Amino acid sequence: MSKIVVNGGKRLFGDIKISGAKNSTLKIMAAALLTDKPVILRNVPDITDVRIMIDVLRELGVEVETVGDGDIHITTSKTLKSRAPYHLVNQMRASVVVLGPLLARLGEAQFAMPGGCNIGSRKIDLHIRGLELMGAEIKIRHGYIEAKADKLCGADIHLAFPSVGATENLMMAAVLAKGKTWIRNAAKEPEILDLAKCLNEMGAKVSGAGTDTIFIHGVSKLHGVDYTIMPDRIETGTYMVAGAITNGEIFLKGARGDHLEIVISKLRQIGLEVNCYSDGIELKSKGKILSTNISTLPYAGFPTDLQAPFMALLSLAKGSSVITENVFENRFVYIDELRTLGSKIDTESHHAIVHGSQSLVGAKVKAPDLRGGAALVIAGLASKGITEISDIFHIDRGYDSMVKKLSSIGADIRRTKSSTNLQYINFNQAPRANIPTAR
Ligand code: EPZ
Secondary structure (H helix, E strand, C coil): CEEEEEECCCCCEEEEECCECHHHHHHHHHHHHHCCCCEEEECCCCCHHHHHHHHHHHHCCEEEEEECCCEEEEEECCCCCCEECHHHHCCCHHHHHHHHHHHHHHCEEEEECCCCECCECCCCHHHHHHHHHCCCEEEEECCEEEEECCCCECCEEECCCCCHHHHHHHHHHHCCCECEEEEECCCCCHHHHHHHHHHHHCCCCEECECECEEEEECCCCCCCEEEECCECHHHHHHHHHHHHHCCCEEEEECCCHHHCHHHHHHHHHCCCEEEEECCEEEEECCCCCECCCEEECCCCCECHHHHHHHHHHHCCCECEEEEECCCCCCCCCCHHHHHHCCCEEEEECCEEEEECCCCCECCEEECCCHHHHHHHHHHHHCCECEEEEECCHHHHCCCCCHHHHHHHCCCEEEEEECCCCHHHCCHHHCCCCCCCCCC
């Protein structure tokens, strides 16, 4: 089992290239099921979740070829299968978004009921309800969702909560449905726009993505596409926090400021200088971090996926901050590990009070989930001494080459095999940081 080992206290300087967005790639890969023509995707991140989605598609009889750096070619032949196996679905909940495309394309789908995960119950009742409104007959038998629909029909669907996954699944089901569909109280995340843009380039008729009412006029078939995935706004936010907590100056190549408005305004509020350019985002520290309050909400509110990295940052702020998690019911698991590094955090149901301006000291910690793991790496960067993070498979799910990227801007960070004895690791040989040129 690999571990990440960080020797903290180094300021970060330099440029990082932002990878393609995990939470867009996975859905656009599922959208390839909607056509039998070739789909080429570019700027695909090299992460475990993408590999699992490739396995899911291959299990469904899809040809998937990874070509060069970040390109995949997907060809969904005529003999598409309708059953998504438990052993893969169980590894990645997001695979639930193959349900809509399979139903739309084949008129049937069998999908292992996805369980909850570390961060919450992760229900899919809104997905099912929406598909039923489109005429699907859905039964849950022996742990499998069995869905049937000779022909999906357009419907007027009002989501009880602007669920990202439900909006995406229903949007993909509706593009080949008979007639018109409205998805009201829809999710507005940038990943929804990226999916809608790709579907329209495949010949779909989707409008209103990014607003709370999406309108889809079904078409009879879709064609292939050559599509470039948007940059990952959560990866961007994570590295901005890493730059801030180390009092550094970094440039995030390819990042989009318009996807991170509330995050950028929070960073400015707590004392960072953030400049957005057409080719990326620059963050400059001014040596102090002020406290603030954060409430996670659906987009354009503060992203729940950056709650944990900000918790680590605000552990070193001047004053106390309150962080409220409103999207997932169990997303504070990592806090115990942050406390091991010295963070002073009290929790009261879905509120966390972070008592700032404490120094952090390196220790052995375990990543409980993807974003919690990222928060521990960030805290390690600012901790005195060595932090050793295990269960990093969680981090590999959503961050493409995190260790390589952070060490390229001056972090003393390595991946080790668990048997490696820390004292023999020679940190001083970390690659020298490339000091940024003025913008
Ligand atoms: C997506 O999850 C992202 N995952 C999550 O990112 C992200 O945190 C989340 O959206 C919110 O932004 C992917 O895109 C793969 P939801 P998703 O449906 O689609 C409840 C990361 O770290 N709900 O918007 O599962 C649900 O229980 C991951 O990259 C229902 O009750 O999120 C949750 O509390 C973590 N019934 C809330 O809504 C439903 O049918 C938000 O879920 C659907 C959802």
